[in-house]
Amino acid sequence: MTAEEPLIDSLECSVYTVPTDQPEADGTITWSATTCVVVQAGAGGRTGLGYTYGPAACAGIVADLLQEVVVGRPAFAVVGSWGAMVRRCRNAGRPGIVSMAISAVDTALWDLAARLVDRPLADLLGRVRDTVPVYGSGGFTTYDDATLRRQLEHWVGDLGVSAVKIKVGQSWGHAAERDLARTRLARDVVGDQVEVFVDANGGYTRGQAGRLGHAYDDLGVTWFEEPVSSDDLSALAGLRGELATDVAAGEYAYDVAYVNRMCGAGAVDCMQIDVTRIGGITEWQRGAAVAAGYGLDVSGHCAPALHAHLAASVPNLRHLEYFHDHARLEPILFDGVPPVYDGVLHPALDRPGNGLSLRGSDAERYRSR
Ligand SMILES: [Mg+2]
Numbered sequence: 282m283t284a285e286e287p288l289i290d291s292l293e294c295s296v297y298t299v300p301t302d303q304p305e306a307d308g309t310i311t312w313s314a315t316t317c318v319v320v321q322a323g324a325g326g327r328t329g330l331g332y333t334y335g336p337a338a339c340a341g342i343v344a345d346l347l348q349e350v351v352v353g354r355p356a357f358a359v360v361g362s363w364g365a366m367v368r369r370c371r372n373a374g375r376p377g378i379v380s381m382a383i384s385a386v387d388t389a390l391w392d393l394a395a396r397l398v399d400r401p402l403a404d405l406l407g408r409v410r411d412t413v414p415v416y417g418s419g420g421f422t423t424y425d426d427a428t429l430r431r432q433l434e435h436w437v438g439d440l441g442v443s444a445v446k447i448k449v450g451q452s453w454g455h456a457a458e459r460d461l462a463r464t465r466l467a468r469d470v471v472g473d474q475v476e477v478f479v480d481a482n483g484g485y486t487r488g489q490a491g492r493l494g495h496a497y498d499d500l501g502v503t504w505f506e507e508p509v510s511s512d513d514l515s516a517l518a519g520l521r522g523e524l525a526t527d528v529a530a531g532e533y534a535y536d537v538a539y540v541n542r543m544c545g546a547g548a549v550d551c552m553q554i555d556v557t558r559i560g561g562i563t564e565w566q567r568g569a570a571v572a573a574g575y576g577l578d579v580s581g582h583c584a585p586a587l588h589a590h591l592a593a594s595v596p597n598l599r600h601l602e603y604f605h606d607h608a609r610l611e612p613i614l615f616d617g618v619p620p621v622y623d624g625v626l627h628p629a630l631d632r633p634g635n636g637l638s639l640r641g642s643d644a645e646r647y648r649s650r
Contacts (some may be wrong), residue, residue, distance in 0.1 A: 287325030287349050287356045287397060292386065294340040295319050295639075296650035299610045308450025308484025314605050316649075317614060318343075319639060320385040322393045324356035329393025330615075332635050333557040334584060334607070335381030337650055342382035352384060356397055359390045364565040372423045376535035380560050387561020388587055388635075396634040400521045403628055404595035406446045408563070412625035415440075415591040416478065419605030420447025422456075426466055432605065433470040441624040444476035444600070449493075450484025454497055457493055464500050468614040478504035485509055485596065487516045494524040500625075502514065502526050506553070519547035526634050527551055534559050540568040544575040555582035578638045586611040589628040590635055601626060614644045 298316045311452045318339040334341055340572055341427075350365040363525060366386060370379045395402040415437030420429055429447065436442045447467050449460035467477050479502055487492060490508035497505060504527050509516045513529040521528040531553035534540050540559075541547055552572040556565045569579045578599035583590040585603050592601045613619045617636040619628050629636035 288510070289322055289324045289354050289356050289390070289393075290363070291321075291323035292343065292351050292389075293321045293323075294343045294385075295321075295648060296337045296340050297614055297644055299613055299647050300378070301606060302609065304423050305606070306423045306451075307421065307448040307480065308482040309453060310482070311423070315610055316355065318381070318385055319614070321639070322351070322386065322389040323623055324393055325397050327393060327396040329389040329478070329624040329634060330366060330585075330639065331385045331388030331390070331392060331561070333381040334585060335378055335385075335557070338378050338485070339385060340650055341384040342370070342373070343378055343386060343575060346373060346379075347382060347386050356390070357394050357549065360361055360563050362390055363387050363561065365423050366561070380535040381558055383417035384557050384559065384561040385564050388556060391562045392634040392637075394615045399633045400587040401628070402590035402635045403593040403630065406566075407460040407596050409596050410593050411508045411630060412627050413598070414588060414624065415442060415603040415621055415626050416444035416446055416600050417442045418478070418480075418583075418602045420445070420463070420467065421605075422448050422451040426463075427464060429435040429463060430470050433467055436603075437471050437475055440603070440621045442475070442603070443624050444478060444504070444620075445471055446478035446480055446506070446602070448482065450481030451481045452484075454481070454489050457489065461496055461500075464497065464502065468500055473501070476503045477501065478506065480506035480605060481508050484511040485494040486614040487513070487519075487574045488518070488519055492522055494520060494526065495587060503553075506530065507532075511543075514543060514649055520544055521550060529553055529580065532558070534568060537564055537567045540571045544572055544577055549577065551578045551580050553580050553582045553602075555584065556588050556591055557584045558582075559565050565591060566595065569595045569597060574592045583607050585621075585626060586615060586637060589619045589626055589636070592626075593628050614640060614647070616640050
């Protein structure tokens with residue numbers, strides 16, 4: 282540590298719950314609100330901001346376990362702080378809420394470090410591109426045809442995306458005919474030049490996923506996400522061999538070992554990784570490196586504003602998921618959310634850090650803790 286190096290002097294947590302614009306469901310759950318746990322880390326008069334889309338309990342993990350090992354550490358020793366957090370949580374269990382809490386802190390610490398040197402975060406992470414390809418994601422099973430059509434037209438017409446993703450697997454695979462009809466509708470709306478992705482959220486059985494997979498192949502679907510449970514690696518690998526579509530999964534990767542198991546099993550064509558779950562930027566980069574070792578691309582799962590600078594800095598990135606709930610929520614809670622146009626997201630490269638700041642009174646009305 283150099284004499285001038287600032288030390289982390291504060292780590293604050295706040296929780297916001299924002300209702301969805303209408304009832305939402307995928308193949309296997311329904312929801313009506315999204316909770317965002319925000320961490321702000323201070324050092325040298327600057328504040329770094331990170332967050333996770335996890336339950337409010339993440340704030341308890343930050344307060345009870347993480348604060349004590351992070352505050353007082355050198356602000357630029359981000360990976361060192363990450364290691365201290367992981368060690369502190371050994372007996373609490375790493376996956377799930379603990380990993381989400383670590384993710385929120387780690388993303389705040391990277392942002393803080395970039396702000397302290399007055400550079401955009403992508404520069405600190407070794408930028409490889411100035412914009413990030415995104416695909417439109419939503420298409421909830423609760424939508425009627427008119428709503429689905431409007432959303433698809435918005436993504437393709439207004440945002441210029443070259444791929445869209447809808448939810449299938451409705452009612453744990455008990456509405457397969459409707460899944461196919463909605464996929465046909467999506468294809469009709471976006472035309473042949475835009476890729477159509479489907480996400481079953483693990484809603485199909487193994488046999489059903491194979492049979493429906495051939496029907497999705499016939500509709501030109503190029504991305505079949507979690508056709509079965511992402512825990513069933515051999516089923517994913519088998520489907521990958523049977524179908525023309527790419528098979529994707531990985532949103533529940535809470536550490537790099539998970540990424541290694543999934544890639545090593547030959548289970549996916551593209552590894553999805555979520556910076557708000559896996560352990561922040563530190564572990565996301567390690568996960569992307571493991572995937573690269575298997576010759577695989579990675580795709581950023583949700584939280585587009587938080588992934589922006591990271592996704593701009595990873596060589597084997599395929600795309601980033603522009604998820605409806607988060608694309609809607611992030612500008613409610615934060616100023617400086619990077620815009621999407623011409624099919625790509627534009628990280629702010631003219632501002633320090635990730636460019637995000639909490640919107641005081643506008644965010645306050647959604648605050649629950
Ligand atoms: Mg998914």
